Amino acid sequence: MIEWLTEPLQHPFNQRAILAALLIGFTNGYASAFVVLKKSALKVGSLSHALLPGIAVAILVAGLHDWSAFLGSLFAALLIGLGSLAVSRGSRIDQDSALAILYTAAFSGGIILLRRLEVTQEMDEWLFGNIMGLRDGDLWTNFWISFGALGVLTALHRPLLMTLFDAEVAATLGVPVRFLNYLLLAVLIIVLISSLQAVGCMLALGLLVTPAATVYLLTDSTNAMFWGGSLLGGVASAFAVLAGWWLNIEQGPAIVLVLGACFLLAFLFSPKYGLLGPSRARRR
Amino acid sequence: MPHPTHDSCAHCGHHHELRVEDLRVSYRHVDALHDVSFATSCGACVALIGPNGAGKSTLLKAIAGLLPVSGGRIFWRGTKVAKWSREIAYLPQRENVDWQFPITVEGVVRMGRFPQAGWWRPFSKMDENATAKAIELMELRDLATRQISELSGGQQQRVFLARALAQEAHVLLLDEPFTGLDRNSKSALASTLRHLTEEGRLVIASHHDMDTVRDIYDEVLLLRRKTIAFGTVEQVFHPEKLEETFGKEVA
Numbered sequence: 001m002i003e004w005l006t007e008p009l010q011h012p013f014n015q016r017a018i019l020a021a022l023l024i025g026f027t028n029g030y031a032s033a034f035v036v037l038k039k040s041a042l043k044v045g046s047l048s049h050a051l052l053p054g055i056a057v058a059i060l061v062a063g064l065h066d067w068s069a070f071l072g073s074l075f076a077a078l079l080i081g082l083g084s085l086a087v088s089r090g091s092r093i094d095q096d097s098a099l100a101i102l103y104t105a106a107f108s109g110g111i112i113l114l115r116r117l118e119v120t121q122e123m124d125e126w127l128f129g130n131i132m133g134l135r136d137g138d139l140w141t142n143f144w145i146s147f148g149a150l151g152v153l154t155a156l157h158r159p160l161l162m163t164l165f166d167a168e169v170a171a172t173l174g175v176p177v178r179f180l181n182y183l184l185l186a187v188l189i190i191v192l193i194s195s196l197q198a199v200g201c202m203l204a205l206g207l208l209v210t211p212a213a214t215v216y217l218l219t220d221s222t223n224a225m226f227w228g229g230s231l232l233g234g235v236a237s238a239f240a241v242l243a244g245w246w247l248n249i250e251q252g253p254a255i256v257l258v259l260g261a262c263f264l265l266a267f268l269f270s271p272k273y274g275l276l277g278p279s280r281a282r283r284r
Numbered sequence: 285m286p287h288p289t290h291d292s293c294a295h296c297g298h299h300h301e302l303r304v305e306d307l308r309v310s311y312r313h314v315d316a317l318h319d320v321s322f323a324t325s326c327g328a329c330v331a332l333i334g335p336n337g338a339g340k341s342t343l344l345k346a347i348a349g350l351l352p353v354s355g356g357r358i359f360w361r362g363t364k365v366a367k368w369s370r371e372i373a374y375l376p377q378r379e380n381v382d383w384q385f386p387i388t389v390e391g392v393v394r395m396g397r398f399p400q401a402g403w404w405r406p407f408s409k410m411d412e413n414a415t416a417k418a419i420e421l422m423e424l425r426d427l428a429t430r431q432i433s434e435l436s437g438g439q440q441q442r443v444f445l446a447r448a449l450a451q452e453a454h455v456l457l458l459d460e461p462f463t464g465l466d467r468n469s470k471s472a473l474a475s476t477l478r479h480l481t482e483e484g485r486l487v488i489a490s491h492h493d494m495d496t497v498r499d500i501y502d503e504v505l506l507l508r509r510k511t512i513a514f515g516t517v518e519q520v521f522h523p524e525k526l527e528e529t530f531g532k533e534v535a
Contacts, residue, residue, distance in 0.1 A: 037385065159403055162395050165385050172348045172374040173398045173451065220386050220431045 008245040021237035027146035029211035029233020045205040050080040053110030129200035129252030145194040206256035217266040308355030322514040334507035340490035348374035370399040373453035396450030418449035438469025458489035
């Protein structure tokens, strides 16, 4: 039994996967607090789909390197994000509709293109991740992305929270809200990209929403939401990688499924806000 | 005529003027406001009265520096108001704020110290003192560590006022502060606003309830896309002027 539990820790690719899951889960968990407070999960979800065509074009143009996929997906997400803004400003179509049109079209193009490119990765890896296939270089890329994203988000914590709470009042207090909104979106896109290898572009959104949303049901403290979200994201992701090995299921979906289960538990049993929690029961 | 050291108009012998000249604000080439002119000064409580869509919120936001001005000028203490000013506080309609946001009363009030504390610096002793004093003045001490989701309407309005006080604002721009309050909260808010103007602050609030205008305000600005009339309550708050502002049905 003990041997069965500790076996995954023996293999170097497993160690790497667990380390990556901790790192990616932690960063996504921290950033997820901003997504939940900004109430912009669907927008971020659209952008996560936009990453795929970016990767396809990058591979077509420059081949697959550590940074080509990163830059390609970043560029595609920015292009589609700004494109939707341009469409909504220049026509009577609202931004959400414009975003939906652009990202589904781009996503379709990306799928068609990727199938015709000569790469070793299966389509499933782009869509649902393959954390076991991580190399040392990928781990370093992830490390620097997490380091940069966490650095920016922590440094701008105060003005960002003011912007999310009430952008107009924040502006009258001298917070550059428009700049911060764009910056936050850019950081979120970069965090999405960092999670691609773990959970793929279809599931990236789950990792970037669920952790803080779960903690939000358990606490009223903003700080707890950020650091609790990070902790939950990291620990749940690492646990899911192990569970995936034990039970022989795919790690990407396992990560999002474990987080989803945590959310369900909080939704039902949270002491303060849970459906079946003591304070709700008392009120009834 | 800068007064770099003074904290509130109460400490200053003479009055400071807020002057709006031929203000024009447009959205997508349609004028939301035009030819708005008036001048008032510290120590006054000004009611902004007009029908829905008359541009009351737009005017408040323009003075707060939230909207681009397409014509005319706004002066505060003789200086043109550019983007934002620490001395001008904007208090939005309560329904426009997400009261489920996970933050305490103290946290919201402390936001008023952003101009002083800046992006990164930890809040100083002075910031904490100003926050505590504002909370004390608005009688929120027992609620300081509560979540804002637990507040009543009157308490929510006091949190906004406390943030403006922590900000050390001279001009308070309130959007519909009395809407949705119960009778006790209304009269408490009225006396708070009275107190703030007596301290030398300038309060400008959009207002709906015609019956309470005389009790609360010193001056009235009747607005319908442009200035219909501006002056003291005695000068301006008459049925014929109101009829001009609202059309026949009200008066």
